[in-house]
Amino acid sequence: MAKNGGTVSKILAIDDDNTTLQLLDFFLTKHKYEVTVASNGVDGIKKAQEIMPDLILLDVMMPNMDGIDVCKKLRADEKTAKIPILFLSALSQDVEVMRGLMAGSDGYIVKPFEPDNLLKSIEKLVEIGG
């Protein structure tokens, strides 16, 4: 599942909420993913360029640079343009979801998420992306 062509898939989680990051780190590591966390957009972009993850989990509402901007920046950079991005946000209104998808993301999951559903979505995207 977490294996992709023999190597462990890398996931970068960007969220300003530390508890959420802890949860994602613990939960996804348990499911054999290599998890890196970033607590703001700027750090997230930097880390994405460094480690070139197989998938990025991205929060929308973050101080300074919000997830939509992060997504657009990642897409604009040739290096990170092809990394699958999955929004993980508490914003659930249609317009907000549309905004997320229009920014160039590959999916949008509303918080609080069903952990099993999150796993399925991640698997799917890592497969396509890999």
Added chain:
Amino acid sequence: MKKGFNFRLIFFITVVAVFLIFAKFTAVNPIIYYLFFVVIIIFGYMFIFRPVVFIEKMVSSAVNGDYSIKKDILGKAGRLGEELNLLFNRQMVSQESLNILFAASKTITSRIEIDDVVNMLLDLVHQKMMLPSTSIVFLDDDGLLRIKASRGLTDDFVRNIHLRPGEGFVGRAFSSKETIIINDATKEKNPETFKIEEKEGIMSYVHIPIIVNDKAIGVFNVNSRTKRFFDTNLVKTLITLADYLAVAVGNSKMYQEMQEFNRRLELEVESTTEELTNTNLRLISKVKEMKALNDIIFSATGKFNIDEMFATVIDKIKFVTSVSIAGFMIYDEQNDTLVGVGDFKGFELALSDETPSILAKSFKNVSTFISNELFMESSPDIQRLYKDYGATSMIALPLVEKKPIGLFVLGNKVTGKFSHDDLRFLSVVASQIAGLIDRAKIYEQLAQRVNDLLTLRDISNTIKTEPQLDEIIEVLADKTIRALESDYAIFWLVDDEGENLTPLFPPEYAGKDIMKIPVKSEALITKIFAAGKVQTANALEFQNEAYNKLQETSGIKSHLFVPLKVEGKNIGLFCFCSKSQNFFNDDKIRLAELMAGQTAAIVENARIHNHLKKVNAELERLNSVKNDFVSMVSHELRTPLTAIKGFVHVVLNEEAGKINEQQKKFLSIVDQSSNHLNHLIGDLLDLSKIESGLITLKPEQLDLADVIRKSVETNINQIKNKDIEFQMEIDKELPKINGDHSRLMQVYNNLIANAVKFTDLGGQITITVKEKGDFICSSITDNGIGISKEEHKKIFDKFYQVDSTHTRIVGGTGLGLFIVRTIVELHGGNIWLDSTPGSGSTFSFLLPKIKKKRLSTGDIPQAGQAPFTEKN
């Protein structure tokens, strides 16, 4: 066929055999014996050798291509000769067929005249095929079939053939559209034609229908003097010829129709051209007239001076209408006279005069006078024109603009006499000139009014852009001060509270308290304001220090007060000031009155606009605050919920180490409660969406049974926990509906959860879904506590909680049923409740089978469900 020959052979052999047998058994005289041999030889020559020789001749000549067998030879060859002859004839005909068909096709495609084609065809058949007679029969207009052309038939025959369709073989071939072959005319004995056929020696014949566009138009007849002459090949050839003929007839018809059409077209074009030419001529003369008229009017339009205008018009008229004398008799109201203008200058006609006058009559009766023999008129005025002005012919036309204003007089047409065409044209000119004169007369007044109007227009133009009150006041001040030629102005407007007259102009006093006047004060200004009428005043004593000072320093001597009113309400007061005494005269008051209404409207407009803008901005701000708040709340509540749910999941799945059963049970409750909490947050968000009208559907064709099954699955744990007997009665082959899948799931989820909530342990819940007319009716029935009648309607209102001690146990936001109702109604359905307290409730709702109005929105993903976009 060979019967004759065989018979003779057998007879001959039999005679020889009998003789030989006879000779063998009896002694025969040798002379008789030899005599007998001689007889045999003679017979042999006659019946065997000679025919063989002639047949050989025929065959060899036929092989050499000569089929013309001579009659005497035929006779000598006997029956066999005839048979061979028939064969050779056919051979010859079929050899010729190709050539004939080729020739025929060429002939037919190159000829349009049907007679030519018919003759060619008959010649081919008669001469090339060497058939004794042939004819072509056409259906005549009187419905009888007659021979149109023939070869080898007697005139008698041709004349006597006229058949109805269906009558005789020809008629039958025509009606049935099928070829009729008669092999032996003597056997058939066709009653209509047999006698003539016999006379003509026709032994066999063919009738081939000529078919054009599926319709028989005639019959192609070919005859032979030989029986059974027409074999398949020959008939085929003839049918092909008939087809060619049909094609030719078809072509010819088409050609004739085309020619006819062309002829008609030509005629039409000819007549249209003629009409066009006539119309054109009329138009040209009309245009000329119009141009002349235009010239006259145009030449005068620029002239507001009456004398100048008359001079120009008269010049033009003389040029355009070719008259040598032209002028006007204009009515002078004061002296009651007609005064000559133009060529009639100096000519005056007193209307009060008793002497008969044609011109006076013409003016008074508004009638036209026309005469080409002025010397015949005895009227003194005409006599004078004839003598003094040398007028010999004349037209006088009344000039009328609302009332008669004079006469338009022309004399001495250069070319010929005054005609009715002239009269018509000049009448038009007269009516136009009347307008011009009238216009010139009122020009002076008009010029005055135009100025006023320009001022008003200027004022109106100031509101075309975004009305900003202070800017507008400034512009208004500028325009009105200039229009009224005043030296100074002060504008007050009633403030929003309606308490004070607040100065807005001049800018140095705008909003200043020193110039503020309370509406309820006894000041002179407030009195004028309350009276609401435009009025003037000379130097005044104001109960206002600042104003008194201003009046003094600026040397103001007179005032014009213009109160502003909108819909009967006084909204402000404009005060115009002048350094001259009694400066504001009636003209100025009139203009001020005109301006007051307009100005008031503009000011009020700007005020309302400013006010609305403020209110709007505030509303926008509040709305955005509210939206932000809802977003924020959902975010703030869901973020910790994410952690709670996630970690509970992790611990519950023992991913963080083993836990005991009790811990598991408690954590499950935490999990369920956090789900419930999330659900409540969702409800709150939905409520805010409904209230702001943002809730929309994402309709698709869906199967309700499928939606219901999923909903039941979601609630299966709660149903099992309460040990509820759950039943589903869903119509098989339920028609699909247009609906929002996740929203309808929400409806069933809510209603099922609700039913479970209010049903005791071991109770019953039934879902029934069936077609009902244009709708599908879903009912969720429980045998729980039930709801009292008064509450049946209120229960679907927001924040409504059933007021019962039982219900407090289960709790909720009171939003669920409100959201359910909203979703059902958005789908074009409705929901209701049947319930008796103590014995359960049934929630029923209708959804239309096909929803015509489509609503659209983006994807609405549910919690934990990610919509995936296409990825290349």
